[in-house]
Structures are given as C-alpha cells and as structure tokens.
Amino acid sequence: MIKALVSVYPDLASVIAMNYACRLSKMFAMEIQPIFVKEPEEGDKAPAVGWVRQTWENGLLDVEQEAMNKLIESERSVYVKLTSLQVIYGDRDEAILDNLLQGGYDLFVEGSISRFEKSVLLQRTCSRLYRKLPCSVMIARNLIDLNKILVIIGDAAPASTLLPALMKLFKGSNVRFDLLYSKIIDSGPLEPIYSEPEIFNEADEIFHGTGWKPEKKLALQGSPRDLATQIEEYSLVATSLPSEPERHNGLLELLSDTPSPILFCRQRIGML
Amino acid sequence: MKILAALDSSSQSTFVATEVARLAANTWADVTLLGIEPEAVNTDQRPFAKGDRKAEDHPLIKSLRENRNILQNYFGPDNSPYNHSVVTSELVEVENGFWEDLQVCRGSIKQLNTRLRTGNPAKAVLTEARNSQCDLIVLGNSISIFGGVLARSVKKILLEADTSVLMVAESKNPRRIVACLDHDNISQPSLELINQMVTLYDADLEIVGLTTQDTLANNVDSKMGEIIKYYAANKIKALVRFVEENRLATFAAQAAQDNLVAIWMGKKSLLSRIFHPRSVEKLLSGTESSLLILR
Numbered sequence: 001m002i003k004a005l006v007s008v009y010p011d012l013a014s015v016i017a018m019n020y021a022c023r024l025s026k027m028f029a030m031e032i033q034p035i036f037v038k039e040p041e042e043g044d045k046a047p048a049v050g051w052v053r054q055t056w057e058n059g060l061l062d063v064e065q066e067a068m069n070k071l072i073e074s075e076r077s078v079y080v081k082l083t084s085l086q087v088i089y090g091d092r093d094e095a096i097l098d099n100l101l102q103g104g105y106d107l108f109v110e111g112s113i114s115r116f117e118k119s120v121l122l123q124r125t126c127s128r129l130y131r132k133l134p135c136s137v138m139i140a141r142n143l144i145d146l147n148k149i150l151v152i153i154g155d156a157a158p159a160s161t162l163l164p165a166l167m168k169l170f171k172g173s174n175v176r177f178d179l180l181y182s183k184i185i186d187s188g189p190l191e192p193i194y195s196e197p198e199i200f201n202e203a204d205e206i207f208h209g210t211g212w213k214p215e216k217k218l219a220l221q222g223s224p225r226d227l228a229t230q231i232e233e234y235s236l237v238a239t240s241l242p243s244e245p246e247r248h249n250g251l252l253e254l255l256s257d258t259p260s261p262i263l264f265c266r267q268r269i270g271m272l
Numbered sequence: 273m274k275i276l277a278a279l280d281s282s283s284q285s286t287f288v289a290t291e292v293a294r295l296a297a298n299t300w301a302d303v304t305l306l307g308i309e310p311e312a313v314n315t316d317q318r319p320f321a322k323g324d325r326k327a328e329d330h331p332l333i334k335s336l337r338e339n340r341n342i343l344q345n346y347f348g349p350d351n352s353p354y355n356h357s358v359v360t361s362e363l364v365e366v367e368n369g370f371w372e373d374l375q376v377c378r379g380s381i382k383q384l385n386t387r388l389r390t391g392n393p394a395k396a397v398l399t400e401a402r403n404s405q406c407d408l409i410v411l412g413n414s415i416s417i418f419g420g421v422l423a424r425s426v427k428k429i430l431l432e433a434d435t436s437v438l439m440v441a442e443s444k445n446p447r448r449i450v451a452c453l454d455h456d457n458i459s460q461p462s463l464e465l466i467n468q469m470v471t472l473y474d475a476d477l478e479i480v481g482l483t484t485q486d487t488l489a490n491n492v493d494s495k496m497g498e499i500i501k502y503y504a505a506n507k508i509k510a511l512v513r514f515v516e517e518n519r520l521a522t523f524a525a526q527a528a529q530d531n532l533v534a535i536w537m538g539k540k541s542l543l544s545r546i547f548h549p550r551s552v553e554k555l556l557s558g559t560e561s562s563l564l565i566l567r
Contacts, residue, residue, distance in 0.1 A: 012481070012488070012512065015497035019504075113481070116515040116523045142511045143504045259478075259511045 001029040002169060004107040005099055007092075008034050008085070010067040013111030013140075018071060020140035020261060021109045022079035027146060028173040030107075034085045035099060036068045037092040093129035100134055107169060109138045119256035122249065125242060125264075133241065136165055139262045149177040149263075150234035151214070156251055157240035159203045165265035166238055167212055177238075179203060179214040180231065183221040184250030190222030190230060224250055228257030238263040273301040273461075276406040278308050278397045278429075279339055281331035287442045288412040289339035291472075293346035295410070298468055300353055300382055303343065304404050307336040307388035308396050332388065340386050354384035394425035394432075401435055407461055409437045413562075430565055436465055437565040445473045446532035446561055452480045452515075452524065453536050458495060462536065462566040463502065469532060469564065470508055477503060478511040478531075482520060534564035 006021045008014040021032050068085050076082045088095045100108055112120055121139070124130060130137065151166060153159045181197045200217050207213055220227060231237065231254075241264035242249055255262050277292045279285040289305070296303050309332065344352055362376045385404075389396035401409055409429065430437050449469050470477050481488050481496050488496070496512060503510035515523045524533050 010493075012493045012496050015494075016500070016512070019501065114511075114513045116480075116513060116519060142509075143500050144509060144511075145504075259513075 001031055002106045003104060004030050004032050004109055005096070005103065005105045006032055006034045007096060007108070007110040008036050008068055008071060010064050010071075011111075013113050015071060015111070016113075016143055017109050017111030017140040018075050019143055020111075020138070022075050022082070023143075023146065024138075025079055025081060027175065028170060031081060031083065032079075033083050033103070033105075034068070034072055035088065035096065036065065036085055037088045037090060037095045038064060039090070039092050093127060097129050097132055105135050107136050107138060108133065109140060111140045114141055114256075114259060119252070121256045121262075122252050125252060130241060130264075133264075133266060136169060136263060136265045137241065139264075141261055142259050144235040144260060147176065147235045148215075149175055149236045149238055150180055150231050150260075151177055152180045152182060152237060152239040152251070153199050153203060154181055154197075154251075156242055159199055159206055162238070162240045162265045163203060163206045163212075166263075167210060169263075169265070177214055178216040178218060178234070181217075181219045182227055182251075182254070184224055184227065184254060185221060187223055188221075190220060190226040193219035193221050224253035225257055227254050232258055232260065234258075234260055236261050236263055238265055240264060241266055273299045273408070274304070274404060274406040275299075275301045276304045276306055276397070276401050276404055276409045277339075278306050278393070278409060278411040279336060280308055280393075281335040282412070284412040284442055285335055285339055286342060288410060288440055289342045290346065291440045292410050293343045294472055295408075295468060296343070296382075297347065298471060301407075302383040302385075303354070304383075304385040304387060304400065304406065305336060305340055305343070306397065306400050307332050307386075308393040309390060336386055336388065340384070343384065352380075353382040354380045392425065394428035397425075397429050398433060401433055406435055408465065409433055409435060411437070411439055413439050413441045430563075433565070434567065436462060436567050438469075439563045441562045444561075446475050446530065448476045448478055448527075448531040449473070449534055449564075450478045450480060450524075450527045450531045451534040451536065451566070452482065452520065453492065453496065453499075458499070458536060459567075463499065465564070465566065466534060467503075467506065467508065469534070473532065475532070476509050476511065478513055480523070481512065481514050482517050483514045484517050486514075486516075488514070528561045528563065530561065532562040532564060534566055536566045 004021055004024075006017055008018055018034065021030075024030060025032060065085070065087055068087075072082055072085055086099070088099075096108070099105070112124065124139070149166075149170075151162070153162060179200065181193070181199055183193060196217075197219055200219075203214070220230065222230070237255060237258055237260050239251065239255070239262075242251065275292055275296060277288055279288060292303060292305075295301065344354055347353070349355075360376050362374050364372050364374050366372050387400065389400060397409060397411070400406075411426065411429065413426075426439070430439065449466060451466055466477065469475070479496060479499055481492060500510045500512060524535070527533055
C-alpha cells in the first residue's frame with residue numbers, strides 16, 4: 001500500500017490537494033495522512049518552554065485546526081481511509097521533511113493554484129523541501145479526473161529512475177499513459193521530431209514483461225507555451241524533479257503553463 | 273428560465289437568434305425576441321414609425337419575423353415547445369348534465385414573444401428586461417461595435433442591467449469559459465448559466481479568483497472550493513487560477529481573445545469598479561469573442 005502525506009492549510013489549494021489525493025486512493029491502495037503545519041507568524045514568540053509553551057502553541061492552533069478538521073471530515077464522508085489530522089507548530093518545510101523521512105512515505109501531495117502573474121513552480125522546486133524530498137511529490141492544481149497520464153522523459157528526466165518510480169505508485173491501477181520526449185526551444189513552431197529518440201528504446205526495455213505499455217509515444221519540439229497547450233488534455237503530467245532547477249528551465253516553464261496536476265517521480269530513499 | 277434577445281436589422285441578428293435557439297433547446301426557456309433600433313450610425317437609417325405597422329417590408333419587422341422563424345425552425349415542426357398548433361378535444365360540462373366536446377387550441381409549453389420597442393436601444397432593452405423579469409439578456413456584438421468602438425447603448429446594458437447579459441460574437445466558438453470571481457455571493461442560476469455555456473460550446477471552464485497581494489477575499493476561498501466541487505460532481509472540468517486585482521483587466525483582455533470571459537458582477541463586486549465603462553471597452557476592443565456578465 002502506498003503511504004501518502006498530504007499537506008493541508010485553510011485554503012483552496014488544500015481543498016484541491018485533499019480531494020485529489022482521495023480520488024487517487026480510489027485508483028490504487030493508498031493510506032492518506034493529512035498534515036497541518038502552523039508556521040509562527042511575525043511577532044509570535046514562544047513565552048517559555050515545556051508545558052507552558054505547549055499550551056500556548058495549542059491555543060494558536062485551535063482555530064485553524066477546526067477548519068482543517070472540517071475539510072478532512074467532508075472528504076472522509078466519501079473516502080473512509082483518511083487518518084486523523086497531524087498538527088505541528090513550526091517551520092512548514094522542515095516539519096514536512098522530517099515526517100516524510102521518518103514516516104517512510106511514498107508520496108507527498110500538496111496543492112498549488114496556477115497564477116497569471118508568476119509561476120510558483122520554480123520557487124517551489126528550488127525550496128529546501130523539494131531538493132531534499134525522499135519520495136515522489138504530487139502538485140495538485142485542479143480537480144481533474146485521472147483518465148490518462150503524460151510521462152515526459154528526456155535528458156533531465158531519465159527513464160531509468162522515472163519509470164520504475166511511476167510503476168510503483170500506480171501498480172495495479174490499469175492507468176493509461178503516453179510517453180513524450182520533448183525538445184524545448186525558446187521560440188519557433190511546434191513540430192514533431194522525426195527520428196525516434198533512443199530513450200524510447202530504453203523505456204521499452206524497462207516496461208518489458210511488466211504489463212505496462214504506452215498508448216502513444218510522442219516526440220515534439222516547441223516552445224514551452226505551445227507544448228503546454230498541446231498537452232493540456234492530459235489529466236496528470238509525470239516527470240522527474242529537476243536536480244538543479246535554473247531560472248530559465250524549459251521543462252518547468254512548460255509545466256507552469258499546463259493546468260494539469262504534476263507528479264515529480266522519485267524513488268523512495270531512506271534517512272538522509 | 274427567461275431569455276430576452278435584443279435584435280436589430282443587422283445580419284448578425286440571425287446568428288444571435290440561432291444562439292438563442294441553441295440555448296433555449298438546452299434550457300427550454302421562455303424567449304422574448306425584442307426588435308430594437310440600432311444606434312444612429314448611418315444618417316440614411318430609417319427609424320420605425322407608426323405608419324410602418326402594416327408595412328412588412330420595414331427592415332426591422334422583416335428581420336424580426338425571420339428571426340422568429342429561425343428560432344421556431346430550429347426545433348423542427350414536432351418538437352418545438354413554442355408551437356401553438358396542438359389542437360385537442362376536451363369535453364366541457366356547460367350545465368349540469370349538458371356537455372360540449374370543444375376543440376381546444378392549447379397554448380405552447382413555453383412562451384415565445386416577439387416585441388418591438390422604438391427609441392433609445394439601451395433604454396428599450398433595460399425596460400423590457402425589467403418588465404419581462406428575464407434571467408438573461410442576449411445581444412450580438414455587431415450592434416455593439418461600430419468601427420471598433422463599443423456602442424454607448426451596449427455598455428449601458430452590460431453595466432446597468434439587473435440580470436445576466438451575454439454578448440455573443442459570431443467569429444468562433446470559445447475554447448474555454450473563463451469565469452472571474454471576487455465575491456462569495458454567487459447565485460445558483462448564474463452557476464447553471466455557466467453550465468449551459470460549457471455545454472453549448474463544448475468548452476472547458478476556468479474559474480478565476482481575484483487576489484489582493486496573493487490573498488483571496490474573505491470566504492471566496494471556500495466558495496471557489498464549493499464551486500469546483502459542484503462542477504466536478506456535474507462532470508464538468510473546472511480549472512482554477514488566481515489573478516491579482518490590478519492585473520485583471522489585462523488578463524481578461526488577453527483571455528477574451530480565444531475564450532468567453534464571464535464576469536460575476538454583483539452590486540458589491542470589485543469587478544464593477546474594475547470594469548468601469550472604459551475598461552469594458554478595452555476588454556472588447558481587439559477581441560471578437562463573446563462576453564458574459566453574471567448577476
């Protein structure tokens with residue numbers, strides 16, 4: 001069974017993340033642990049240590065915890081396998097990272113709403129949490145029924161690590177998927193790449209004997225925006241988390257422009 | 273549902289009548305076709321006068337009757353909810369023990385009225401909308417745009433109507449319905465109207481939340497959550513996006529190029545302020561797409 005940690009907060013992104021995670025749990029066996037990390041606000045200063053501090057922190061948490069519990073209860077009425085909300089006071093990324101490492105989770109889920117002005121994706125992938133993630137991460141951006149996955153492979157997303165992690169997550173789910181090899185250019189028309197990339201052969205070898213087979217293999221060249229428009233019908237885009245995201249990362253720009261939820265696959269690793 | 277279609281004698285009125293027919297077929301709405309005189313853009317434009325009442329060749333009357341036929345023909349002879357031709361026999365007791373078998377011409381299931389108002393077109397539409405208590409006003413953009421300038425009357429209708437207004441563009445079907453929201457007071461009819469647009473155009477839906485310094489207004493967060501769950505339950509793909517308040521006009525003008533922009537414009541809505549007449553004009557200039565104002 002897949003163990004998933006879902007980050008929640010009293011906002012729309014968390015409603016989407018929670019609901020999306022629960023939808024996924026219908027496709028494959030998944031245990032969902034919601035976690036709410038209350039970050040200290042400016043001016044919050046713990047009055048003491050020990051019991052006094054604990055009481056003070058609990059007081060801060062009460063109001064938002066109630067909102068969180070409502071969110072979880074509304075999902076639990078449909079998806080019964082939800083465990084109780086875990087509440088922590090402290091730095092969000094640190095607390096989540098600690099939990100992911102210590103809890104042996106296979107998947108981390110959080111919500112993120114697309115913005116017109118800027119992409120939060122680059123900022124997020126540069127964060128300490130994402131750089132140290134010990135497992136795959138799902139960024140739920142919209143509530144879309146999971147019909148077909150697009151798996152983007154390439155130099156920055158090697159088939160050898162991406163595909164086994166994907167197969168482990170979706171084991172037994174009969175999910176349909178296409179493979180995309182993309183060459184991202186700054187400008188120019190969207191067009192097919194006619195010579196079949198070597199990475200497709202590598203993927204075939206990995207899938208051999210597993211029962212997994214892409215419905216289509218696509219090789220396209222285009223700008224991030226054109227490619228994003230081309231793939232917007234997919235209900236999930238899976239790829240690898242860039243190890244060193246740069247400010248002008250074509251793949252991240254492409255992913256920023258697509259409305260689909262994103263899955264950055266990573267094989268689970270032990271304690272760092 | 274009650275639809276009021278504002279039609280003039282321009283060729284685009286045929287398109288508007290067809291769009292109203294498509295919408296009426298989905299909703300079984302009561303429809304009023306209202307003939308209005310366009311704003312005087314040509315000096316040789318002949319206004320409707322009392323003496324024209326019997327003159328079928330007045331362009332406005334001729335166009336109005338043709339558009340009524342378009343709407344009736346859209347449903348076919350047997351399936352129209354607006355046909356009056358169903359004659360049935362009913363046994364009516366005239367006195368005690370005295371019966372008469374009457375041939376009764378039943379009224380249509382739904383009403384189709386064809387009316388004409390002269391004078392200022394905006395005033396005519398707004399008055400008819402109030403009198404008929406319609407839920408939606410539909411008008412075309414050729415009566416609204418002359419030489420790229422949005423007619424005063426259409427701006428007035430868009431901004432002052434008490435009800436939702438759909439301004440349809442003939443050019444192309446929208447790829448996506450982009451619905452902008454800044455307050456939590458959303459009426460169920462307006463949600464259902466969005467459903468109709470999604471079905472009518474076979475388009476995706478994007479709900480846009482208006483933020484101020486990255487934060488949504490109070491309760492809009494939870495309202496958007498309810499809305500997307502409502503659409504997901506209705507098997508409608510509803511995407512969400514945030515846009516900063518000060519960038520909304522730019523975003524909407526950009527989005528309107530390929531999509532139908534829908535704006536929830538309640539009385540207390542910030543959008544009423546952002547989309548003041550000059551901004552509505554900006555939104556529509558340079559675009560040939562449709563616009564829906566939701567109330």
